Amino acid sequence: MRLLPFIASAIVTIGLVAVLNTQLTVGVSKTPKLGYFLSPQHGFWKNAEKVNTNFDASIVANELKGNVDVYLDDRLVPHIYADHDEDAYFVQGYLHAKFRLWQMDFQTRVASGRLSEIAGADKLSIDRFFRRLGMVYGAEKTEASINATNPEMKATVDAYTAGVNAYIKQLDPADMPFEFKLMNYAPEKWTPAKTYLFLMFMSYDLTGRSATTDLQLTNTRDYLGYDLFDKLYTNNQDSLDPIIPKGTVYQKPSIVPVKPAKADSAYLHQNNAVAYTNVQSPEAPDKNNGSNNWAVSGSKTKSGRPILCSDPHLGLNMPSLWYEVQITTPTHSTYGASFPGSPAVIIGFNDSLAWGVTNAGRDVLDFYEIKFKDSSENEYWYNGKWNTVTKRTEVIKVKDSADVVEQIPMTHWGPAMYDAHYQNPQSKGRNLAIQWTAHNSSTGVETFYRLNRAKNYDDYIKAISLWTCPGQNFVLATKSGDIAIKQQGSFVARWEHQGDFIMPGDDSTYAWQGIIPNEENPTIKNPARGFVSSANQKSTDASYPYYLGTASSFPLYRGISVNKHLIGMSNITAEDMQALQTNNDNVFAATARPALMKYLQVDKLSPDAKRMVTEMTNWDLNNGVHSKGITVFKIVWDSVTQAVWGDELAGSPIPLTKPDDFVVLDQMLKDSNWSIADDIRTKDKVENFKDQVTLGVENATKKLLELEKENKIEWALFKETRVMHLTKTPALSRLNLPIGGGMNIINATTEMHGPSWRMIVHLTDEIEAYGLYPGGQSGNPGSAYYDTFVDSWAAGKYYRLLFLAKEKLMQHERTKWHIQFKKANA
Amino acid sequence: MKFITTLLLAALMAYAIGMYTSMPWWSFAITNLIVAIAIPQKPFISFLSGALAVGLLWASLTIIVDQANHHILATKVANILPLKGSYVLLILVTSIVGALVGGLASLTGSFLRLAKA
Numbered sequence: 001m002r003l004l005p006f007i008a009s010a011i012v013t014i015g016l017v018a019v020l021n022t023q024l025t026v027g028v029s030k031t032p033k034l035g036y037f038l039s040p041q042h043g044f045w046k047n048a049e050k051v052n053t054n055f056d057a058s059i060v061a062n063e064l065k066g067n068v069d070v071y072l073d074d075r076l077v078p079h080i081y082a083d084h085d086e087d088a089y090f091v092q093g094y095l096h097a098k099f100r101l102w103q104m105d106f107q108t109r110v111a112s113g114r115l116s117e118i119a120g121a122d123k124l125s126i127d128r129f130f131r132r133l134g135m136v137y138g139a140e141k142t143e144a145s146i147n148a149t150n151p152e153m154k155a156t157v158d159a160y161t162a163g164v165n166a167y168i169k170q171l172d173p174a175d176m177p178f179e180f181k182l183m184n185y186a187p188e189k190w191t192p193a194k195t196y197l198f199l200m201f202m203s204y205d206l207t208g209r210s211a212t213t214d215l216q217l218t219n220t221r222d223y224l225g226y227d228l229f230d231k232l233y234t235n236n237q238d239s240l241d242p243i244i245p246k247g248t249v250y251q252k253p254s255i256v257p258v259k260p261a262k263a264d265s266a267y268l269h270q271n272n273a274v275a276y277t278n279v280q281s282p283e284a285p286d287k288n289n290g291s292n293n294w295a296v297s298g299s300k301t302k303s304g305r306p307i308l309c310s311d312p313h314l315g316l317n318m319p320s321l322w323y324e325v326q327i328t329t330p331t332h333s334t335y336g337a338s339f340p341g342s343p344a345v346i347i348g349f350n351d352s353l354a355w356g357v358t359n360a361g362r363d364v365l366d367f368y369e370i371k372f373k374d375s376s377e378n379e380y381w382y383n384g385k386w387n388t389v390t391k392r393t394e395v396i397k398v399k400d401s402a403d404v405v406e407q408i409p410m411t412h413w414g415p416a417m418y419d420a421h422y423q424n425p426q427s428k429g430r431n432l433a434i435q436w437t438a439h440n441s442s443t444g445v446e447t448f449y450r451l452n453r454a455k456n457y458d459d460y461i462k463a464i465s466l467w468t469c470p471g472q473n474f475v476l477a478t479k480s481g482d483i484a485i486k487q488q489g490s491f492v493a494r495w496e497h498q499g500d501f502i503m504p505g506d507d508s509t510y511a512w513q514g515i516i517p518n519e520e521n522p523t524i525k526n527p528a529r530g531f532v533s534s535a536n537q538k539s540t541d542a543s544y545p546y547y548l549g550t551a552s553s554f555p556l557y558r559g560i561s562v563n564k565h566l567i568g569m570s571n572i573t574a575e576d577m578q579a580l581q582t583n584n585d586n587v588f589a590a591t592a593r594p595a596l597m598k599y600l601q602v603d604k605l606s607p608d609a610k611r612m613v614t615e616m617t618n619w620d621l622n623n624g625v626h627s628k629g630i631t632v633f634k635i636v637w638d639s640v641t642q643a644v645w646g647d648e649l650a651g652s653p654i655p656l657t658k659p660d661d662f663v664v665l666d667q668m669l670k671d672s673n674w675s676i677a678d679d680i681r682t683k684d685k686v687e688n689f690k691d692q693v694t695l696g697v698e699n700a701t702k703k704l705l706e707l708e709k710e711n712k713i714e715w716a717l718f719k720e721t722r723v724m725h726l727t728k729t730p731a732l733s734r735l736n737l738p739i740g741g742g743m744n745i746i747n748a749t750t751e752m753h754g755p756s757w758r759m760i761v762h763l764t765d766e767i768e769a770y771g772l773y774p775g776g777q778s779g780n781p782g783s784a785y786y787d788t789f790v791d792s793w794a795a796g797k798y799y800r801l802l803f804l805a806k807e808k809l810m811q812h813e814r815t816k817w818h819i820q821f822k823k824a825n826a
Numbered sequence: 827m828k829f830i831t832t833l834l835l836a837a838l839m840a841y842a843i844g845m846y847t848s849m850p851w852w853s854f855a856i857t858n859l860i861v862a863i864a865i866p867q868k869p870f871i872s873f874l875s876g877a878l879a880v881g882l883l884w885a886s887l888t889i890i891v892d893q894a895n896h897h898i899l900a901t902k903v904a905n906i907l908p909l910k911g912s913y914v915l916l917i918l919v920t921s922i923v924g925a926l927v928g929g930l931a932s933l934t935g936s937f938l939r940l941a942k943a
Contacts, residue, residue, distance in 0.1 A: 002940055009930065009933050009934040010934045035923060036850070039851035040844075040884050045899075048895035049898075050895060052894075731911075732902055781898075782899030
């Protein structure tokens, strides 16, 4: 019987190890394998990097053609000096992996619908969405096209891939990034396909909103009827200040799209009332995905040289989307923000010029309604006959569960994203094929490759002419004194309202009638006013011969604010530009507040409401960190608009699109008896703006009193700006940042969204550049360099960027470490 | 003396197998078992030496790492795990987990030795 204690003890030991070696389910999430995770020699402790880590290293790689020197400065920015271009991209890939491997894996998993593989069936709805949207399909087409026709880009992406894999190959599993351990999976080899998937995801982030809004707008139109819809979602923006100044004369269009004969009845006024099913769909890209960029010519600067500014507004995440790098080879020397996942610099400057981008916001994604012959979905009706469908098979692996197989019917339009097997509340049980320029093979990598090497305006035009999706406003400033901006992408030549709603898919007259030639895309070079700018507003006034898309895709007020400031400025310095990029003036409120006050019946207000109105009228129209007036204004405005149109939308069982602020404001300014202001639920009374503004202020006061109680009335406390870790884990994020700004503000910082990289480049002989992003160069939450720049970013401070030749940089006081890459001996 | 010897030997072997092999995190349970079989001690004493060996090893390793890291990561992990952001608690929990597994493995070894005797 002496065996018994042994057996009992063995069972307890093995049992304990087994429990500690299992991912336990807690609520909706899973723990890491605790024993493994806590083990000091295997788990997360290995990622606790010494704060005074010495990053010096010497690395031998077979793949190199020559030697490469990398110097890391005090902010951990690598300065890569290579004798061969491909070696530079190899090293860029290696460094991206060394500092950002987990995010590279995670972001491409999201893009390719492979989250379930590591996280289980919970993530299936996200995976199915991206598979059916054709993300993998689009990336495959780009890869095939580059492999077949573009040896230079293939070599670039291959070198980058080899660099990532060289890092992964030497990586001890105990040293793999923290998040792999937290989520219990391991890195896999990088492939060129992943680079294209990452770029595909950027196309989704910047043009994929239509995949949601086209359906929402269709439902809204169906619910309201077209005539009412047209009032609430008008395309007229009275106060528009376009990218290309008003009054510019455009050449005759080479394509004149013809509206189908019956489009008014069969499309615009079409009304589909179909029951909807309830399937979860992932979040649509943020409406605020936008940006500012501008360049001022030497005529407006103190030095007489141009200054270029660029701040892309995107979701604020940790690790950041951006990674700073300098790449210097015999062919070029470039500095800027790169994407971990892609070679080259995306927004930056070289020794001849600087460039930046904002989103064009043009509609390049449409839905077509498909009629299948039967439930096999093998044939669909088009132009009076049955056409054959091919099926694209996508296999989704699911952790701890069987594979899920998507059979996506492929039509000549594109993938039938929604069909009997895939529905969401917006698609309402219909078969919908998606046509999207991102599905066409893309040459985007080459655009950046060429911009990195561009010497002048002509090189810039050639580089961006290769750009297809997502459409961008490329701003330029050169040392030789040129400034320019061009809206570039594959833009569909549309008739008015084409593709705003779901289109009939059985009729070729609804097809895209052409892509607007590059030469006809809005462009301006060295304008008389001495600056070019963009802030996602409509690029042109109505005299441009092509339809730009629904006005709700184009924020109005940031552009007005940027231009107003730039017009008034002279003798500009880089410091002035820093102040402008972080400017918190609220031009929307400057117009909306007097409009509200015009209608407000102060004598009817409660004492609390009167106090709030005083707070609002005393406000300096600046969205500062401690401002209370902006919080009051925002809540009042939202309550008023809700009172104005809330009743019209209230009865809908599915989410409808909210009308834009400019629609209500423009009507307030010109029509005090706008019919929408009437509350249609009160049959015996006709309300007008006076009633709704007064009611809105009273409603807002209730909410504001609560905010006062919670001490959340100061703007930054109310707004709660945060930079969230990609897993949404609060402990790995930076919360409650003291930063002002907001929607319609040049400093476009909202709750989880805002300037993701701020850059200012003064094109003096020796370039003077400033920049930072809300994150840090290391993606490791255990590194002192994980969130280095966040506080400076929130405070509106900048770093001087080190852009120097090798000999100077080696000796610079801010240069700290040296990583040598050596070619292996033959 | 035997107690100290087994403790040091177990700690050394646990460290070595983690450091120099790619065996899984729990492989120190096997080295503890072997030490407990090789050097007979009373079950409770064996448990104690095994637990202290791994517990103290893990405590020292984590304290060294955590000091050099200025508690950056431990604080974050102690917020992910329900430890209220306390790196001290996290080091304690880590050490206890190691100690429990190590102690039980040694206890098992000691019982096995008794069973065979």
